[in-house]
Amino acid sequence: MPGNPSSAARPLDVLRRSIEKNVLVDVKGKRGYSGILEGYDVYMNLVLKSANEIINGESKGVYDRILVRGDNVIFVSPSKGEKQ
Amino acid sequence: MPGNPSSAARPLDVLRRSIEKNVLVDVKGKRGYSGILEGYDVYMNLVLKSANEIINGESKGVYDRILVRGDNVIFVSPSKGEKQ
Amino acid sequence: MPGNPSSAARPLDVLRRSIEKNVLVDVKGKRGYSGILEGYDVYMNLVLKSANEIINGESKGVYDRILVRGDNVIFVSPSKGEKQ
Amino acid sequence: MPGNPSSAARPLDVLRRSIEKNVLVDVKGKRGYSGILEGYDVYMNLVLKSANEIINGESKGVYDRILVRGDNVIFVSPSKGEKQ
Amino acid sequence: MPGNPSSAARPLDVLRRSIEKNVLVDVKGKRGYSGILEGYDVYMNLVLKSANEIINGESKGVYDRILVRGDNVIFVSPSKGEKQ
Amino acid sequence: MPGNPSSAARPLDVLRRSIEKNVLVDVKGKRGYSGILEGYDVYMNLVLKSANEIINGESKGVYDRILVRGDNVIFVSPSKGEKQ
Amino acid sequence: MPGNPSSAARPLDVLRRSIEKNVLVDVKGKRGYSGILEGYDVYMNLVLKSANEIINGESKGVYDRILVRGDNVIFVSPSKGEKQ
Numbered sequence: 001m002p003g004n005p006s007s008a009a010r011p012l013d014v015l016r017r018s019i020e021k022n023v024l025v026d027v028k029g030k031r032g033y034s035g036i037l038e039g040y041d042v043y044m045n046l047v048l049k050s051a052n053e054i055i056n057g058e059s060k061g062v063y064d065r066i067l068v069r070g071d072n073v074i075f076v077s078p079s080k081g082e083k084q
Numbered sequence: 085m086p087g088n089p090s091s092a093a094r095p096l097d098v099l100r101r102s103i104e105k106n107v108l109v110d111v112k113g114k115r116g117y118s119g120i121l122e123g124y125d126v127y128m129n130l131v132l133k134s135a136n137e138i139i140n141g142e143s144k145g146v147y148d149r150i151l152v153r154g155d156n157v158i159f160v161s162p163s164k165g166e167k168q
Numbered sequence: 169m170p171g172n173p174s175s176a177a178r179p180l181d182v183l184r185r186s187i188e189k190n191v192l193v194d195v196k197g198k199r200g201y202s203g204i205l206e207g208y209d210v211y212m213n214l215v216l217k218s219a220n221e222i223i224n225g226e227s228k229g230v231y232d233r234i235l236v237r238g239d240n241v242i243f244v245s246p247s248k249g250e251k252q
Numbered sequence: 253m254p255g256n257p258s259s260a261a262r263p264l265d266v267l268r269r270s271i272e273k274n275v276l277v278d279v280k281g282k283r284g285y286s287g288i289l290e291g292y293d294v295y296m297n298l299v300l301k302s303a304n305e306i307i308n309g310e311s312k313g314v315y316d317r318i319l320v321r322g323d324n325v326i327f328v329s330p331s332k333g334e335k336q
Numbered sequence: 337m338p339g340n341p342s343s344a345a346r347p348l349d350v351l352r353r354s355i356e357k358n359v360l361v362d363v364k365g366k367r368g369y370s371g372i373l374e375g376y377d378v379y380m381n382l383v384l385k386s387a388n389e390i391i392n393g394e395s396k397g398v399y400d401r402i403l404v405r406g407d408n409v410i411f412v413s414p415s416k417g418e419k420q
Numbered sequence: 421m422p423g424n425p426s427s428a429a430r431p432l433d434v435l436r437r438s439i440e441k442n443v444l445v446d447v448k449g450k451r452g453y454s455g456i457l458e459g460y461d462v463y464m465n466l467v468l469k470s471a472n473e474i475i476n477g478e479s480k481g482v483y484d485r486i487l488v489r490g491d492n493v494i495f496v497s498p499s500k501g502e503k504q
Numbered sequence: 505m506p507g508n509p510s511s512a513a514r515p516l517d518v519l520r521r522s523i524e525k526n527v528l529v530d531v532k533g534k535r536g537y538s539g540i541l542e543g544y545d546v547y548m549n550l551v552l553k554s555a556n557e558i559i560n561g562e563s564k565g566v567y568d569r570i571l572v573r574g575d576n577v578i579f580v581s582p583s584k585g586e587k588q
Contacts, residue, residue, distance in 0.1 A: 009207035011215050014235040027158065028197075029112075039093035044237060047095050066161045067098040069128060069154075070237075074195065077234045111326065113280075123261035131263050150329040151266040153296060153322075177375035179383050182403040196365075212405060238405075242363065245402040279494065281448075291429035299431050318497045319434040321464060321490075345543035347551050350571040364533075380573060406573075410531065413570040447578065449532075459513035467515050486581045487518040489548060489574075 015040045015076065022079035023048070027072040031055050034079070035066070044070030099124045099160065106163035107132070111156040115139050118163070119150070128154030183208045183244065190247035191216070195240040199223050202247070203234070212238030267292045267328065274331035275300070279324040283307050286331070287318070296322030351376045351412065358415035359384070363408040367391050370415070371402070380406030435460045435496065442499035443468070447492040451475050454499070455486070464490030519544045519580065526583035527552070531576040535559050538583070539570070548574030 018037045025033045025046060035051030046068045053060040102121045109117045109130060119135030130152045137144040186205045193201045193214060203219030214236045221228040270289045277285045277298060287303030298320045305312040354373045361369045361382060371387030382404045389396040438457045445453045445466060455471030466488045473480040522541045529537045529550060539555030550572045557564040 009215055011207055011209050011213035011235050013207070014215055014233060029158070031158075033159075039095055039097070041095050045095035047093055047098055063161045065098060066159050067095050068159045069157050071155075071239075072158050073237050074197070074199075074240050075201075075234050075236045077231045113326070115326075117327075123263055123265070125263050129263035131261055131266055147329045149266060150327050151263050152327045153325050155323075156326050177383055179375055179377050179381035179403050181375070182383055182401060239407075241405050242365070242367075242408050243369075243402050243404045245399045281494070283494075285495075291431055291433070293431050297431035299429055299434055315497045317434060318495050319431050320495045321493050323491075324494050345551055347543055347545050347549035347571050349543070350551055350569060407575075409573050410533070410535075410576050411537075411570050411572045413567045449578070451578075453579075459515055459517070461515050465515035467513055467518055483581045485518060486579050487515050488579045489577050491575075492578050 012040075012042065014078065015044075015046075018076075018078045024077045024079060025068060026074040026076075027068060028074060029072075033066060033068060035063075038065070041070075044073050044076075046070065046073070046076070096124075096126065098162065099128075099130075102160075102162045108161045108163060109152060110158045110160075111152060112158060113156075117150060117152060119147075122149070125154075128157050128160075130154065130157070130160070180208075180210065182246065183212075183214075186244075186246045192245045192247060193236060194242040194244075195236060196242060197240075201234060201236060203231075206233070209238075212241050212244075214238065214241070214244070264292075264294065266330065267296075267298075270328075270330045276329045276331060277320060278326040278328075279320060280326060281324075285318060285320060287315075289328075290317070293322075296325050296328075298322065298325065298328070348376070348378065350414065351380075351382075354412075354414045360413045360415060361404060362410040362412075363404060364410060365408075369402060369404060371399075374401070377406075380409050380412075382406065382409065382412070432460075432462065434498065435464075435466075438496070438498045444497045444499060445488060446494040446496075447488060448494060449492075453486060453488060455483075457496075458485070461490075464493050464496075466490065466493065466496070516544075516546065518582065519548075519550075522580075522582045528581045528583060529572060530578040530580075531572060532578060533576075537570060537572060539567075542569070545574075548577050548580075550574065550577070550580070 015037065021037060022034065023037045025048065032054040033048055033051045034054065035048035037046065038049050039047040048066050048068065049064070051063045051066045053063065099121065105121060106118065107121045109132065116138040117132055117135045118138065119132035121130065122133050123131040132150050132152065133148070135147045135150045137147065183205065189205060190202065191205045193216065200222040201216055201219045202222065203216035205214065206217050207215040216234050216236065217232065219231045219234045221231065267289065272288060274286065275289045277300065284306040285300055285303045286306065287300030289298065290301050291299040300318050300320065303315045303318045305315065351373065357373060358370065359373045361384065368390040369384055369387045370390065371384035373382065374385050375383040384402050384404065385400070387399045387402045389399065435457065441457060442454065443457045445468065452474040453468055453471045454474065455468035457466065458469050459467040468486050468488065471483045471486045473483065519541065524540060526538065527541045529552065536558040537552055537555045538558065539552035541550065542553050543551040552570050552572065553568070555567045555570045557567065
């Protein structure tokens with residue numbers, strides 16, 4: 001199957017299945033954002049709604065909407081309450 | 085739909101919808117710029133008008149116009165007053 | 169054989185054979201994740217289930233599912249109990 | 253319009269319109285250069301004439317002509333006196 | 337001769353000739369791995385068997401098998417006992 | 421005109437016109453090299469003859485010939501005495 | 505002339521002419537290697553024989569053969585005794 005090197009789940013499927021759900025995004029520089037995933041692309045650029053910024057473990061405020069550049073992403077995790 | 089891996093919003097749409105509106109741009113090295121988004125390209129190179137430079141949380145002056153290289157962008161957020 | 173510069177094992181085969189098995193993933197910034205490998209792609213983007221995050225040698229919590237961006241990966245090791 | 257993702261100004265237009273005008277170029281490593289923009293290319297490699305080097309806010313000397321590698325550019329700003 | 341800019345040895349030949357032999361791999365972040373080279377690809381992704389991890393000069397444990405991402409490799413050296 | 425986004429000078433022309441002349445090359449890590457530019461390519465790999473290495477502002481010795489990898493270049497400046 | 509932007513020497517020619525001669529290779533992280541250049545490729549991956557590793561100015565041992573990844577190279581210099 002082209003583009004899918006095994007029968008395993010494809011990494012971007014995690015993003016597709018998380019649309020309109022809460023995700024936690026960890027980026028370089030000890031920062032994180034938790035919010036509702038509104039969009040993404042193949043570069044892992046992400047759009048979050050109602051995004052809470054966390055720096056060094058402390059909440060630093062909320063953004064209505066934020067575009068996070070994929071280059072800086074370390075990981076994306078669907079929130080714990082997620083059901084798939 | 086080619087180029088759009090899901091029915092979700094595409095990340096660059098956030099930029100398109102923010103043209104002529106205030107955005108906050110966070111870049112590497114603890115810097116940020118708030119200003120009116122005048123232009124962008126697919127590399128996330130951005131042009132801001134009336135851009136206020138913020139370093140380590142302090143305003144450092146205003147630029148009539150500034151071209152920010154996309155490589156350094158961490159996130160772009162439409163300003164809180166924005167309606168979409 | 170195209171894409172295989174020798175008769176040696178191909179690096180991504182280590183990932184293919186580790187699907188649904190425990191792996192240890194070491195990433196930049198003194199972090200690691202141990203969990204069950206659910207998926208991967210050619211960029212070494214990885215999906216782990218029941219992933220335990222380890223920072224500076226200490227467990228920092230568990231994620232049901234996590235997408236780790238390949239850029240940040242230093243190494244992936246099948247867990248010691250693995251049989252192949 | 254191919255190559256122009258919106259009706260907005262294109263980022264490189266800022267450079268084109270700044271030819272033979274003063275610009276301020278900020279690069280990685282707390283350095284900046286102010287001078288007359290003589291040339292540029294799509295990689296944001298820049299040529300400045302009569303470029304004043306500023307390191308940590310202090311002037312460090314003047315170069316008749318300098319080629320700045322685009323990789324290191326953080327931002328380019330037309331000087332405040334500019335009319336467009 | 338395409339792909340070979342001179343009559344000199346090609347760098348990846350060092351890897352090909354080291355298959356099933358001991359190598360020392362030095363990676364960014366003051367780490368190294370010594371083990372038996374099981375596989376590699378053109379990105380210098382490497383698979384080592386019985387890999388001993390060395391951090392800041394101290395042995396930190398052994399991995400049955402480890403996939404090291406090529407991006408992080410500084411050098412690879414066949415072990416001193418090697419005959420070619 | 422293909423490859424030349426404006427009527428402005430092209431950045432690599434600065435290199436072409438500096439062949440067999442003195443240049444100052446600044447690279448990452450607080451290093452510089454001054455010498456006679458013998459060659460270059462589109463990656464900004466540079467060959468200098470009689471290159472004086474300067475680290476943290478101090479001369480560290482002279483190399484008959486040195487190939488500097490373009491990745492590390494911050495800027496190249498024709499020496500002040502240059503006439504063009 | 506395709507691939508050669510001027511009549512100047514091409515940077516990789518410095519490598520070609522140094523085959524089987526002593527070179528000094530400086531890499532990121534305050535390290536260097538001096539040895540006999542056995543091979544190279546267009547990525548500046550290098551193979552050295554009888555390579556002496558120098559860290560922070562001190563010799564740290566000799567490798568029979570070492571493959572240095574081009575990404576990390578800062579410069580390559582033919583040794584001073586070289587005649588060309």
